[in-house]
Amino acid sequence: MPTKSINIGHLSTVYHTSFILMGKDWLEKAGIQANWKLFASGPDIVKAFANKEIDIGYLGLPPAIIGIDRGVPIICVAGGHVEGTVMIAREGYRTLGEMKGLNAVLGQFKGKAIGSPQKGSIHDVIINNAIQEAGLDIKVKNFAWTDFVLEALVDGEIEAAVGTPSLAVASLRACGARIIVPPHAIWRDNPSYGIVIRKELAQAPDVILRFLEMHEKASNFIRKKPLDAARLVSKLTGIVDEDFVLEAYNVSPKYCASLSREFIASTMAFVPVLYRLKYITREIPESEIFEYGFINKVHKDPPHYNQPL
Numbered sequence: 263m264p265t266k267s268i269n270i271g272h273l274s275t276v277y278h279t280s281f282i283l284m285g286k287d288w289l290e291k292a293g294i295q296a297n298w299k300l301f302a303s304g305p306d307i308v309k310a311f312a313n314k315e316i317d318i319g320y321l322g323l324p325p326a327i328i329g330i331d332r333g334v335p336i337i338c339v340a341g342g343h344v345e346g347t348v349m350i351a352r353e354g355y356r357t358l359g360e361m362k363g364l365n366a367v368l369g370q371f372k373g374k375a376i377g378s379p380q381k382g383s384i385h386d387v388i389i390n391n392a393i394q395e396a397g398l399d400i401k402v403k404n405f406a407w408t409d410f411v412l413e414a415l416v417d418g419e420i421e422a423a424v425g426t427p428s429l430a431v432a433s434l435r436a437c438g439a440r441i442i443v444p445p446h447a448i449w450r451d452n453p454s455y456g457i458v459i460r461k462e463l464a465q466a467p468d469v470i471l472r473f474l475e476m477h478e479k480a481s482n483f484i485r486k487k488p489l490d491a492a493r494l495v496s497k498l499t500g501i502v503d504e505d506f507v508l509e510a511y512n513v514s515p516k517y518c519a520s521l522s523r524e525f526i527a528s529t530m531a532f533v534p535v536l537y538r539l540k541y542i543t544r545e546i547p548e549s550e551i552f553e554y555g556f557i558n559k560v561h562k563d564p565p566h567y568n569q570p571l
């Protein structure tokens with residue numbers, strides 16, 4: 263089997279399969295030489311696609327849609343995880359379980375700022391939509407790196423934030439912040455990340471299929487052997503311990519490579535929101551966002567998103 267070298271853009275999110283694939287030799291055995299490139303956010307990965315720096319990217323679907331609207335030749339070929347956005351707040355604020363509805367929770371931050379990763383990230387889109395629907399005067403303060411969101415929360419620069427389960431775990435440890443809106447309640451089945459490719463890579467379909475086979479294998483590894491997966495990720499990063507990774511896994515344990523009906527429907531629900539928020543100039547059709555042929559060959563079982571770890 264000839265070896266193919268591909269450039270892959272990934273994020274620091276510990277529950278993405280990127281870390282499993284970096285820590286295992288599965289891609290190498292599949293004839294893929296992966297050149298991994300770390301980025302701060304989904305929008306940064308889209309910029310890298312536009313500059314032809316990467317062939318494959320791990321990113322939330324809203325930034326991908328924004329990129330497609332701007333003419334970046336990319337398309338989503340697989341899923342990865344759903345419901346990866348949570349809302350956290352410093353001590354003293356009430357949770358969704360203690361209040362009546364999301365609008366009531368948001369009302370606690372009227373006239374204040376809620377932190378978020380970069381503008382155009384899935385977290386940014388979700389919170390801006392929620393604030394606009396609630397009709398509240400709340401500022402969204404965007405940060406280039408998720409670490410900066412955490413620092414702002416610890417320093418009291420912001421009272422609340424939206425971000426990944428990893429941010430929620432880190433915030434709990436750093437300043438006692440807690441989840442006030444859980445992942446399923448802020449935007450159900452939201453496509454927190456999928457596998458997006460540069461369209462030109464479709465000329466090498468065998469490479470895409472081999473990569474997706476390993477991506478699916480890594481998704482199953484996280485679901486079926488979370489302890490082993492957490493140990494691997496902790497060792498690879500050298501920054502977080504195994505318990506941190508396990509906690510992040512469990513905040514939103516919805517992992518799978520398939521493009522489920524729910525994943526697709528939730529993605530398409532973002533399109534009118536992105537248009538209303540003026541993040542895109544037209545309503546992008548499903549055919550421009552998804553290519554189903556590759557993952558349908560690799561993932562023939564029912565979706566695993568709702569199977570427990």
